[in-house]
Amino acid sequence: MTSATEPETPAAGRTAATPRLIATDLDGTLLRDDKTVSDRTVAALAAAEAAGIEVFFVTGRPVRWMDVVRDHVHGHGLAICANGAVVVDLHDGGRFVDVRPLESAAALAIVHAVRAAAPGASFAVERTSGIHYEPHYPPFQLDPCARIASAEELLDDEELLDNDGDEGGSGGSDGGHGHEGDGRGNPIVKLLAFHPELAPDEFLGLARTAAGEHGSFTRSSPTALLEISGPGVSKASTLARYCAERGIGPEQVVAFGDMPNDLEMLSWAGTSYAMANAHPEVLAATTYRTAANTEDGVAAVIEQILHGMP
Template sequence: MTSATEPETPAARRPAATPRLIATDLDGTLLRDDHTVSDRTVAALAAAEAAGIEVFFVTGRPARWMDVVRDHVHGHGLAICANGAVVADLHDGGRFIEVRPLPEAAALAIVRAVRAAAPASAFAVERTTGIHYEPDYPPFRAEPGAGIASAEELLDGDGDHGGPIVKLLAFHPELAPDEFLDLARTVAGEHGSFTRSSPTALLEISGSGVSKASTLAQCCERRGIAPEEVVAFGDMPNDLEMLGWAGTSYAMANAHPEVLAATTHRTAANTDDGVAVVIEQILHGLPRP
């Protein structure tokens, strides 16, 4: 196991291959607990881009919640949002470059199956035009334009509910988070991709095959970047596929146990600028011009 907080050695200082791209989650990873980007991290991101290493933010957040990092996307300006369902151009006001939707029929089948297995579940529907949710769903941010109705009504194909679905969310007030995730996958996994990133029992559901990893892989393929040339950072189950795909992956010290078990590299916690620590070590190991 390699730790970014251990004394520097050549092996600890640099990944197996000189990276061409850094992919990092935001909440619990790049951002501090107050949802800000530290000065040290801002400087590290800029230095990576100056060294010719692209940086991609890869997050479960919707594109409209990306203001906190908008000024720190260099070069390409792109971010992967909604767990891979959206690629947005942050240099162009968050304009959607690509959308990988969850079909309405699949979303409705998931709602019915999960509600039957866990009747206290409450749902929200995240579309390209914004979020709508059931009366019992606890909104985690003020969303003035949100519609409130049953999920069945929100998924009524005859209604005017906005653009394509990018994510279905399911919340349970009593079940443990991983218990709810396992249950939902068991009863409805054939209809979509299930994951979570919240400490509460809040599930995030995308179209089948849609994940941070699959969309990042597409973005890298278009750039001629191999997995071995990618360094990835994450802390929660929605990062697992991405961390497994990238050639070099780091779990934050504050990561979920599954993430810690699935990665061989560690870095400091998000509150201690763990991503910046590794970027600084990578840049220190690069040959001087």
């Protein structure tokens, strides 16, 4: 087991080359269990940016849950949220820069297929304006603005489709990216499915087999809660797009994660670290390890990277 001060690193304590970008998950990775960012981690992130290394937060969280790290995004201001479905500018009030939605027809097909494969499943629909859920879906975070109805109603609700508001405080997107799919003002960024009895990985396997052709399935919760994005949408695919725009190759990226929704990103990055507290699949898929999120494992690696820079 590695310690917080001695993470496993390539080439005796340094990455093979000085990275240009650090991509890190939040929950279970950068954040401590109380959802705070430690002083050591704040200092390490700032030092990396000062050294010319971009830091991207790449998370399954919706935009409205990004306040905890808003002050720690430096030069570019961008964060990848909802497992790659949205990119937001945290320097501009959470403005949506890019949205890669799940089309309503695909979401409805997923609901029907997952219900048939795993009776008892309940669903929530995450749109750019917020979350709405079925009556039996557990309200993990109560949202007073949520609409409660069947998944079919939530996916076909004209008011929800046409709501132009967004969860970050400003509307629309910019430049070369934007809302796709339904062509409406309030697209679906994520469908969530919960099962009260199945084990998390069992539920994930069943759902992927039943409906994998309609979307990208993953999970980041210790419960049987699945997160479903549009086909091909993942942390890795969106990160790769933004790295390509900056002329950054995967070999110049160091990534950190702990759960199955990080697997594609960790496999894509040239250097990847699993937290000591990571899911077994993540530990098996990554070459390097660092200390747990409670022991500032991300900061420990950043400190070593900076120490090894010329």
